[in-house]
Amino acid sequence: MPKVVDHDARREELIAATWRTIRRLGLAGTTTREIAKEAGYAHGLLAYYFPDKDAILDAALERAYVAAREQLTARISDRSGLDAVREVLLTALPVGDAAIETQVLVMAWGTMVTSESRRARRYATFREWRDTVRLLVRIAAAVGEMTGEQEPEEIAEALVALVDGLTLHWVMNPAEYPASRLIATVDGALDRYRPHHPSSGT
Amino acid sequence: MPKVVDHDARREELIAATWRTIRRLGLAGTTTREIAKEAGYAHGLLAYYFPDKDAILDAALERAYVAAREQLTARISDRSGLDAVREVLLTALPVGDAAIETQVLVMAWGTMVTSESRRARRYATFREWRDTVRLLVRIAAAVGEMTGEQEPEEIAEALVALVDGLTLHWVMNPAEYPASRLIATVDGALDRYRPHHPSSGT
Amino acid sequence: MPKVVDHDARREELIAATWRTIRRLGLAGTTTREIAKEAGYAHGLLAYYFPDKDAILDAALERAYVAAREQLTARISDRSGLDAVREVLLTALPVGDAAIETQVLVMAWGTMVTSESRRARRYATFREWRDTVRLLVRIAAAVGEMTGEQEPEEIAEALVALVDGLTLHWVMNPAEYPASRLIATVDGALDRYRPHHPSSGT
Amino acid sequence: MPKVVDHDARREELIAATWRTIRRLGLAGTTTREIAKEAGYAHGLLAYYFPDKDAILDAALERAYVAAREQLTARISDRSGLDAVREVLLTALPVGDAAIETQVLVMAWGTMVTSESRRARRYATFREWRDTVRLLVRIAAAVGEMTGEQEPEEIAEALVALVDGLTLHWVMNPAEYPASRLIATVDGALDRYRPHHPSSGT
DNA sequence: CATGAATGAGTGTTCATTCAT
DNA sequence: TATGAATGAACACTCATTCAT
Numbered sequence: 001m002p003k004v005v006d007h008d009a010r011r012e013e014l015i016a017a018t019w020r021t022i023r024r025l026g027l028a029g030t031t032t033r034e035i036a037k038e039a040g041y042a043h044g045l046l047a048y049y050f051p052d053k054d055a056i057l058d059a060a061l062e063r064a065y066v067a068a069r070e071q072l073t074a075r076i077s078d079r080s081g082l083d084a085v086r087e088v089l090l091t092a093l094p095v096g097d098a099a100i101e102t103q104v105l106v107m108a109w110g111t112m113v114t115s116e117s118r119r120a121r122r123y124a125t126f127r128e129w130r131d132t133v134r135l136l137v138r139i140a141a142a143v144g145e146m147t148g149e150q151e152p153e154e155i156a157e158a159l160v161a162l163v164d165g166l167t168l169h170w171v172m173n174p175a176e177y178p179a180s181r182l183i184a185t186v187d188g189a190l191d192r193y194r195p196h197h198p199s200s201g202t
Numbered sequence: 203m204p205k206v207v208d209h210d211a212r213r214e215e216l217i218a219a220t221w222r223t224i225r226r227l228g229l230a231g232t233t234t235r236e237i238a239k240e241a242g243y244a245h246g247l248l249a250y251y252f253p254d255k256d257a258i259l260d261a262a263l264e265r266a267y268v269a270a271r272e273q274l275t276a277r278i279s280d281r282s283g284l285d286a287v288r289e290v291l292l293t294a295l296p297v298g299d300a301a302i303e304t305q306v307l308v309m310a311w312g313t314m315v316t317s318e319s320r321r322a323r324r325y326a327t328f329r330e331w332r333d334t335v336r337l338l339v340r341i342a343a344a345v346g347e348m349t350g351e352q353e354p355e356e357i358a359e360a361l362v363a364l365v366d367g368l369t370l371h372w373v374m375n376p377a378e379y380p381a382s383r384l385i386a387t388v389d390g391a392l393d394r395y396r397p398h399h400p401s402s403g404t
Numbered sequence: 405m406p407k408v409v410d411h412d413a414r415r416e417e418l419i420a421a422t423w424r425t426i427r428r429l430g431l432a433g434t435t436t437r438e439i440a441k442e443a444g445y446a447h448g449l450l451a452y453y454f455p456d457k458d459a460i461l462d463a464a465l466e467r468a469y470v471a472a473r474e475q476l477t478a479r480i481s482d483r484s485g486l487d488a489v490r491e492v493l494l495t496a497l498p499v500g501d502a503a504i505e506t507q508v509l510v511m512a513w514g515t516m517v518t519s520e521s522r523r524a525r526r527y528a529t530f531r532e533w534r535d536t537v538r539l540l541v542r543i544a545a546a547v548g549e550m551t552g553e554q555e556p557e558e559i560a561e562a563l564v565a566l567v568d569g570l571t572l573h574w575v576m577n578p579a580e581y582p583a584s585r586l587i588a589t590v591d592g593a594l595d596r597y598r599p600h601h602p603s604s605g606t
Numbered sequence: 607m608p609k610v611v612d613h614d615a616r617r618e619e620l621i622a623a624t625w626r627t628i629r630r631l632g633l634a635g636t637t638t639r640e641i642a643k644e645a646g647y648a649h650g651l652l653a654y655y656f657p658d659k660d661a662i663l664d665a666a667l668e669r670a671y672v673a674a675r676e677q678l679t680a681r682i683s684d685r686s687g688l689d690a691v692r693e694v695l696l697t698a699l700p701v702g703d704a705a706i707e708t709q710v711l712v713m714a715w716g717t718m719v720t721s722e723s724r725r726a727r728r729y730a731t732f733r734e735w736r737d738t739v740r741l742l743v744r745i746a747a748a749v750g751e752m753t754g755e756q757e758p759e760e761i762a763e764a765l766v767a768l769v770d771g772l773t774l775h776w777v778m779n780p781a782e783y784p785a786s787r788l789i790a791t792v793d794g795a796l797d798r799y800r801p802h803h804p805s806s807g808t
Numbered sequence: 809c810a811t812g813a814a815t816g817a818g819t820g821t822t823c824a825t826t827c828a829t
Numbered sequence: 830t831a832t833g834a835a836t837g838a839a840c841a842c843t844c845a846t847t848c849a850t
Contacts, residue, residue, distance in 0.1 A: 005830070025316075026315060026316030027312060027316075028230060028313075028316070029316065031822085031823060031824080032823075032824060032825085033822095033823075033824090041831080041832090042831065042832045042833060043824095043832085043833070044825090044826085044827085044831070044832055044833060044834090045830085045831060045832075046824095046825095047824095047825075047826080047827095048830070048831075052824075052825080053823095053824060053825090103315045106311060106312055106314075106315060107312035107313075107315050107316075108312065109308060109311055109312055109370065109373070110228075110229055110308055110309035110310065110311055110312040110313075111228070111230070111309075111312075112308075112373055112374060113228060113305045113306075113308060113309050113373060114227065114228030114230075114231065114309075115228075119373075119374060119375075122374055123374040123375045126371070126374050150390055150393075150394075154386070154387060154390045155390075157368075157371075157387055158364055158387055158390060158391050160367065160371075161363070161364050161365075161366075161367030161368045161370075161371060161387070162360060162363050162364050162367055163363075163367065164363075164366070164367035164370050164371070165362065165363025165364055165365065165366035165367035165368075165370075166359075166363045166367075168311065168363075168366050168367075168370070169328070169359075169362075169363060169366070171311070171314055171315060171321075172314060172321060172324055172325040172328055173321075173325050184356070185356060185359055185360055185363070188352055188356045188357075188360060189360045191352075192394035192395070193394070207812085207813060207814095209813095212813090233839080233840070233841080234840085234841060234842080235839090235840085235841090243814075243815090244814060244815045244816060245815085245816075245841095245842095246814075246815060246816065246817090246842090246843080246844085247813080247814060247815075248841095248842095249841095249842070249843075249844090250812090250813070250814075254841075254842075255840095255841060255842090409809070429720075430717075430719060430720030431716060431720075432634060432717075432720070433720065435843085435844060435845080436844075436845060436846085437843095437844075437845090445810080445811090446810065446811045446812060447811085447812070447845095448810070448811060448812060448813090448846090448847085448848085449809085449810060449811075450845095450846095451845095451846075451847080451848095452809070452810075456845075456846080457844095457845060457846090507719045510715060510716055510718075510719060511716035511717075511719050511720075512716065513712060513715055513716055513774065513777070514632075514633055514712055514713035514714065514715055514716040514717075515632070515634070515713075515716075516712075516777055516778060517629075517632060517709045517710075517712060517713050517777060518631065518632030518634075518635065518713075519632075523777075523778060523779075526778055527778040527779045530775070530778055554794055554797075558790070558791060558794045559794075561772075561775075561791055562768060562791055562794060562795050564771065564775075565767070565768050565769075565770075565771030565772045565774075565775060565791070566764055566767050566768050566771055567767075567771065568767075568770070568771035568774050568775070569766065569767030569768055569769065569770035569771035569772075569774075570763075570767045570771075572715065572767075572770050572771075572774070573732070573763075573766075573767060573770070575715070575718055575719065575725075576718060576725060576728055576729040576732055577725075577729045588760070589760060589763055589764055589767070592756055592760045592761075592764060593764050595756075596798035596799070597798070611833085611834060611835095613834095616834090637818080637819070637820080638819080638820060638821085639818090639819085639820090647835075647836090648835060648836045648837060649820095649821095649836085649837075650821090650822080650823085650835075650836060650837065650838090651834080651835055651836075652820095652821095653820095653821070653822075653823090654833090654834070654835075658820075658821075659819095659820060659821090
């Protein structure tokens, strides 16, 4: 038995370095040499932990998806109704630390068009998230905190699209889309889905 | 008298070939050699019409922006009120021929993160579009076809984000997002912005 | 008979443009396109007047050699003895307008190593010049204005080498070798070849 | 433990290959591909040892300068007076092994016109050499082995120019300038700088 | 004569990958 | 395990040359 090395820990280390490299140089500017340098290892080491460059990038994206899911689960655990819907939507906004991750993920959006595997993987993550929103909308509607006039599926779809669209807008001009504005826009949209919304009369 | 060649026409020819190449091989996979081959010319010809590769890609994107604006202008010319708002939103959806363009444009989204010039150019186009929607929403509200409860700016922002988000979702799984569903989702959202929307009446 | 064009005049025009281009961009930076642009003609025109690029450059160098000889002949025509020797040496120094030509010619020195034809052509010009100096030294010695202790051939060789060496030094740092210094160095050397030179004793 | 390779030795190997390539194909004809082939390595290896082509060429020239200085120092160490002056001048002549180096260095002369850095580097080397000659001339004059009639600076300048000029002449026609003739010319010139030269005696 | 469109070989450089140590 | 030397294909770009008009 040669030197004892925690294989998975080393992989995580390399994935983190990959993430930092992408953020620093962009997806197109990220080379295996640069990743190795960022990690502090020799160039040739990468071959021991990943079959090729694509595998490294896929692993890096995978980590982001997993992290996103973990954060999502954590933040909605103690909420319910409309509040839970709101929370899950805000989690996906490019706010705080998530803003940095968002930039990398947006860079990866384009690769979906040509890489079927990457598209499928991204879609699976998206679907999971959308279905979570669907479920929460359904619950909120059931408890009377959201309108029942429209199908929960459609409402969830619209809300998720709104968040993804806002993310894109933020990338186009981060300065114009501070956290406060992004959140206000989401809240404004959510207001539209309250029961007998506008006046409610009396 | 030299060989009679319409310089601009040849440029357009090359730009079209660029589009086909990007769609076929992705943005990262698009090489100048492949563009030339796709166009049916020698590799060296490109230098005759464009200073470098970036100029080719920029010109290709530029053409998409111009085309989008032209289509937008054409389709809202004879409409007004809520109908005009709906039409301008549907114009941006990946439906029909636009679907193909969308794939290329989504691939370009990622380059905004690292290319300041490309980000700025994309933002300018986006802003123009968003401002058009703002204006139409304001008019629709003025004539009583849309709610006045929310600021036109915020409504426009939300609607535009919805469309951009749906575009991303379509890219993730085109089969799940046929034109009918995309349109229905937009219509469903627009319903939310009708005046004294839910009940109101008596 | 088509359009009447003075073929040789046009060639001279192109050669002059070549000269200006070399001076502007260096020998390595001089392209046929740039020459054509400098001359104000289309790129393809060059093929009508020169078989290829090398022919253009050769013609440009040739013109410099011819010009140098003409100037040399003109300046020594009315001189004799040591004065004529001095004059022919000064003619070759990088002084005044000749300084510009020198830069181009020095750039061409290196091509002699690999181009046999260019080496031979340059040698022929050099030889002509050196033989002129030899002759003038012989005459000066005959009339008692130069020492007879050393062979005229050797004296001429040394004087010509001195001038060529000074030219190189000037290229290395023009500011350190103004005309006055170059001339003073030549004069200092010529003093060494005066008969019973320094003291000549009592 | 990686493959044991002496990085500097490999660099020297590539520099030597560069020298052989320049001598074979000329400076303009020297390509990175050809250098690699001459060295017996793959084209891409060069990038491992040099940042770019210019760095390779600069390193090759640098090596020549360093070698020249070392040789110079070695040959004058045990000499003095006029003999030392003579020795340092002969060292610079294209004689023996130095002849090959000379061809490459003459090719590099032309690049001084357009490359400021190369000009400055060459000038620095030249200056060092010239100053050495100056010093030796001064010493020789002090001990009465050289004339005191002319400034040591001017004498040194003239002698150095003579050697450089002879080098150029040798390149123009090596056959006409064998070592014996080059040395004889230098000796003939040195004779001119002996004290009370011509007659001397009473 | 003159144009300029078009060619295709060649350039320096980058980079993922392989592999002896 | 880990290194880093070495490879070779691919890249964008340059440019002398050709040629239909």
